[in-house]
Amino acid sequence: MSRIALTDVARQAGVSTSTASRVLNKSQVTVPISEHTRTRVETAASELGYRPSAAARALRTGQTRTFGVLGNSPQAFWLWSEGNDFTSEMMRGMMQAAIEHSYHLTLLTGETAADRIPDFGMVDGILVLNRDLSETPHIAETLAGSGKPVLYLLDYPETQTCHALAPDDIAMGQLATQTLLQAGHQRIGFARTANWDGIFGRRERGWQQAMQVAGIETPATWSIEPDGAAAIDEENLTALVCANSHIARAIRKQVSAKVPADLSLLTLVHADTQGHPPADLAAVTFPLAEIVHTGADRLIRLIQGETIEPQKQLYTPQYTSGPTLKEHLS
Template structure:
């Protein structure tokens, strides 16, 4: 490391930060150090470094399920971001009967330096103390959910995205917007419902009854049958794209045209959303950015003991599933 520092013209501490994937190195310096490492054939020895520093360069990912598209996208994003910083990744899923304390202990026993907790697992994680010395970042939890200074929070701006989706439908002349929710207990689903309600309230429109969903296309298809019972229903905001897909199918099965009779908006902008029939108007989450920020925030907490809060913007993507209210 001293040889690398000499060639790169930096301090040994800077080389250490680059090797450990610290975000506290500017891109030009990082490139210089990495070039010196390549020139000298320097390769960190993970086991030796763990003995010296007490850190394994491994982070954990705790998730309730990988069956949803959003969680799978986040897994990929976190894995890519961790690899880019020289960290390995260990994944634990909670399943139907979550025991977050046991999951934390399992990850701690495997020697991870910190844990990223995803979405539906965050509520339970917020109430369960992590083992001493284990850094923690949760993706989608209320600000202030964790009192520990190592507890960082990263969020998509779900409420703003849902509000934009609802405002888009109202701007097309729809008198109200119906909502198929995500699962109860999900922070993301709650925030999306809050954004929908806020947009309707700002427009002076009473919120119609919500239809329950659980992120799946099947729940959207089931909700479509109940939506058909709502008088004057011409616009639907679904809590995610898979739910929207089920809504579209259910309405089409009843002989309605999308968007000729009913406009539908989803949330997430999954890879297939633009290939739905019709292509789906949706709110895009930047999963790559969420993964990068979650890993960077976790590493900063591990190295500096400082928690962080980061809100990642969402963006409305208008496609062919929305149109002006039918006459």
């Protein structure tokens, strides 16, 4: 047997498809319908096991009630540097917004090669969870030309006007550095990997700025890689701001004897929904799930035609003490 369409329901109920459609889409435009007709149509629909075709409806209305999520690579959905609960927090934020608006959520796969034009056809808007934007600027251009609402999370194109929600990365770097300065540290390094230059670059700039305000120079040798622990000794660093918790852990593994005896680690990291950063690290945090949730919510509002001025909304970070921070009496 082939698919049961609205025409089948209408025929069985003895009404036109227009009427059948009106009955089955109760909420939309308020058109009065006789109780008798309504009952007949509803009975026919359930007898026949009618299920509307989302494709036909989407073609007609231009809306799918689904938004897409685009990560740098497909791995974005399970490999995140902060540890595994990053994925959970992300999912939580996205799904909650989706549920509140009765939207579905499609994870856009597609080639890792980001220059391939993605097949966005089936979504009403796109949430960008991409940490490599600075390395792949054409993504932002392609998206801007997609004709659909786009909202960036965590990372965003620096030079483009757009909707974006992200932690204030510069403020994160600054706050971490200021905290270490107040604890008496002077020789404070910054640990990051070379990738994710947008996010890590901003955090590093925050560190530099705070150091500069304190009148301390930051030679290039104070910016180290997670496997560059040798530089810590060479430069006599007493503290390190780590670009994320993964990096903090990698460094701690290398120099474990020194943490926190000789070396203070302060990591930049997301807070989980209970507001807790990793218990084993002193941290400056941003509210990941809240950012993602608010972002997905705003994207849906944009889809539904709400007028919202494009803006980059940055979240102020918070400091939470932890065992890897130590007062330094110089």
